[in-house]
Each structure stands twice: as structure tokens, then as C-alpha cells.
Amino acid sequence: NLRPVSVHPALHHASPLRPERLEGVDLLIVRELLGGLYYGLPRALERDAAVNTMRYTVPEIERVARVAFEAARTRRRSVTSVDKANVLEVSQLWRETVTRVAAEYPDVKLEHLYVDYAAMRLVTAPAAIDVLLTENLFGDILSDEAAVLTGSLGLLPSASIGDGPGLFEPVHGSAPDIAGRGIANPLGAIASGAMLLRYGLKQVEAADAVDDAIASVLAAGARTPDIARPGEPMLGTREIGERVAGLVLEGRGVARGLR
Incomplete structure (x- = not known):
């Protein structure tokens, strides 16, 4: 992982x-x-002991x-x-x-x-x-x-890689308390897609484009509620995703300078 x-x-x-x-x-x-x-193994749960x-x-x-x-x-x-x-x-x-x-x-x-x-x-x-x-x-x-x-957990991606196809998913759970409200942070899921490109498909340039677009969107001040300061303007899930996608399509992601 x-x-x-x-x-x-x-x-x-x-x-x-x-x-x-x-x-x-x-x-x-x-x-x-x-x-x-x-x-x-072994593993067991008994009345007065466990292993x-x-x-x-x-x-x-x-x-x-x-x-x-x-x-x-x-x-x-x-x-x-x-x-x-x-x-x-x-x-x-x-x-x-x-x-x-x-x-x-x-x-x-x-x-x-x-x-x-x-x-x-x-x-x-x-x-x-x-x-x-x-x-x-x-x-x-x-x-x-x-x-x-x-x-925020909403920012983090992960990749589980073995001999077969990999599993690429955000670190966070399903968050049923905000389901349907359009306020979930999509960046962890989008970054997981970048990991799929990087590790699963070996498309390093495409992965860099996605990661750089994420960094550009954050640098421009786009925020979902989980990462916004009090009183700071907030965007919804769709709006954040569309901004990242737009930068990728336009090839305008800036270098992150984080590596």
C-alpha cells in the first residue's frame, strides 16, 4: 500500500x-x-482470553x-x-x-x-x-x-499494488453524514486517479499533469469546507473537480515544487 x-x-x-x-x-x-x-494464524476470541x-x-x-x-x-x-x-x-x-x-x-x-x-x-x-x-x-x-x-483526510490518495491490477482509492471513508450535499472534498479521489496513471498505467506525464492541476487549484484559493478558513469562500465538490479537469485539459497546471 x-x-x-x-x-x-x-x-x-x-x-x-x-x-x-x-x-x-x-x-x-x-x-x-x-x-x-x-x-x-492462529487467532481466537474466548470468554476470558484472546490471541x-x-x-x-x-x-x-x-x-x-x-x-x-x-x-x-x-x-x-x-x-x-x-x-x-x-x-x-x-x-x-x-x-x-x-x-x-x-x-x-x-x-x-x-x-x-x-x-x-x-x-x-x-x-x-x-x-x-x-x-x-x-x-x-x-x-x-x-x-x-x-x-x-x-x-484533511479528503486530500489524500492511496494505491494498493500487487501482482495483478491495483486498487486506487482515497484514504477517507464514505462520510454518510455529508452524502448528497455536494461538499465532499474530491481531491483525494482525483489524486488517486493520478496514482493509477503513475503506478498502474505508467503514464508519468499524465499523472504529473493531474497532480500539478490539483496544486494549481489549491494555490488559486479554491476550498471545500474541510480546508476553508472561517469566513473564506467555499466551493462544492463539482466545482473543485471541474476546475482541476479544466486545468488538465488546458495543460496549465503549475509545477508543485513539493518533490
């Missing part, structure tokens, strides 16, 4: 962090999605680690691997395996962080992180924490 997190300068006000901590934030979370505690099993194999770790290192080569060439190797045997295997894979990528820097320190780093120095590599449970928690940096 890939979750990019970047903070547009025009939206620093929407984040709970101080603006100076948001400068240059552009990170990619690479989360292993099919193993770990969520799928390990879940955290399990990973070397091939599972190698596969997701290579995804992270390959991604880092197209970015700032740095991977931060998250584990809890001081207390978990699974994390010890994770760290050993990631370190071994890193030898295949001498041009990419690797650092290991315990998950608790990684959680702190995300709010104290998020711009220092390029690619964050993590197993399933830790990634579930850290990716939601990272989402807060942007100021």
Missing part, C-alpha cells in the same frame, strides 16, 4: 502543526498489506522492502524502516531482512526507527522523512497519523 503525503503551502493553516514544521513535507508511506497481525499472531516470512519482507527502495530511487533516495526490534522477534527479522535488501541499493540511504520514535518523528520533523517502510499494523497507525499533517 502506497500513501503519499505532501502539504501544499496554501494549506499550512489547515494542519495542526506549526507552518515551519510543514515546510518541505513530501513523504511516501510503503505499508505491507497482506501479512502481520491482521492475518496471522492474535504476528508472523512474517523473509520473502514477504523482501518484496515490500524492494518496493520502498525502488520508490526511493525516484525521490530523495532515503528509506526509513519502522519496527520494534528491541522487543519483537518479528521486528528483528524485519530489520535483518531490510538491511540485507538495502545492500542491493547502495545509492539509497537506510535508517531504522522504532515505531514509537517514528510516530514522534512524524510530528516533530516530518520533512526529514522520504520513504517510510513499515509492516501492516504499524503502517495502519502511522499512515493515519501522517494524514493529519495535511489538514
Whole structure:
């Protein structure tokens, strides 16, 4: 699962962090999605006890680690691997395996962080992180924490990629409380389409055009209610989407300067 997190300068006000901590934030979370505690066996819930099993194999770790290192080569060439190797045997295997894979990528820097320190780093120095590599449970928690940096879940896309067709979807849920009101932020869904172009269809130029159009719309002051300041003019879902589409069709998206 890939979750990019970047903070547009025009939206620093929407984040709970101080603006100076948001400068240059552009990170990619690479989360292993099919193993770990969520799928390990045995699992059981009894009257007075319960059990879940955290399990990973070397091939599972190698596969997701290579995804992270390959991604880092197209970015700032740095991977931060998250584990809890001081207390978990699974994390010890994770760290050993990631370190071994890193030898295949001498041009990419690797650092290991315990998950608790990684959680702190995300709010104290998020711009220092390029690619964050993590197993399933830790990634579930850290990716939601990272989402807060942007100021709204409505802005964030994700991609779940395997051997077959990928799944590209916004991070947010269905939000039934605002269904039919035309005020939902469409940018996370549109950015997910850009990820489909980038990772699913390998159409990098087209993906850049969509991402740049999103950045242009935000820079011009277009806001849905979730990212608007009090008293600031707001646009609806359709209006925001039409503005992005118009810029893509006209080829007028400006460079984001966030990578």
C-alpha cells in the first residue's frame, strides 16, 4: 500500500502543526498489506482470553522492502524502516531482512526507527522523512497519523499494488453524514486517479499533469469546507473537480515544487 503525503503551502493553516514544521513535507508511506497481525494464524476470541499472531516470512519482507527502495530511487533516495526490534522477534527479522535488501541499493540511504520514535518523528520533523517502510499494523497507525499533517483526510490518495491490477482509492471513508450535499472534498479521489496513471498505467506525464492541476487549484484559493478558513469562500465538490479537469485539459497546471 502506497500513501503519499505532501502539504501544499496554501494549506499550512489547515494542519495542526506549526507552518515551519510543514515546510518541505513530501513523504511516501510503503505499508505491507497482506501479512502481520491482521492475518496471522492462529487467532481466537474466548470468554476470558484472546490471541492474535504476528508472523512474517523473509520473502514477504523482501518484496515490500524492494518496493520502498525502488520508490526511493525516484525521490530523495532515503528509506526509513519502522519496527520494534528491541522487543519483537518479528521486528528483528524485519530489520535483518531490510538491511540485507538495502545492500542491493547502495545509492539509497537506510535508517531504522522504532515505531514509537517514528510516530514522534512524524510530528516533530516530518520533512526529514522520504520513504517510510513499515509492516501492516504499524503502517495502519502511522499512515493515519501522517494524514493529519495535511489538514484533511479528503486530500489524500492511496494505491494498493500487487501482482495483478491495483486498487486506487482515497484514504477517507464514505462520510454518510455529508452524502448528497455536494461538499465532499474530491481531491483525494482525483489524486488517486493520478496514482493509477503513475503506478498502474505508467503514464508519468499524465499523472504529473493531474497532480500539478490539483496544486494549481489549491494555490488559486479554491476550498471545500474541510480546508476553508472561517469566513473564506467555499466551493462544492463539482466545482473543485471541474476546475482541476479544466486545468488538465488546458495543460496549465503549475509545477508543485513539493518533490
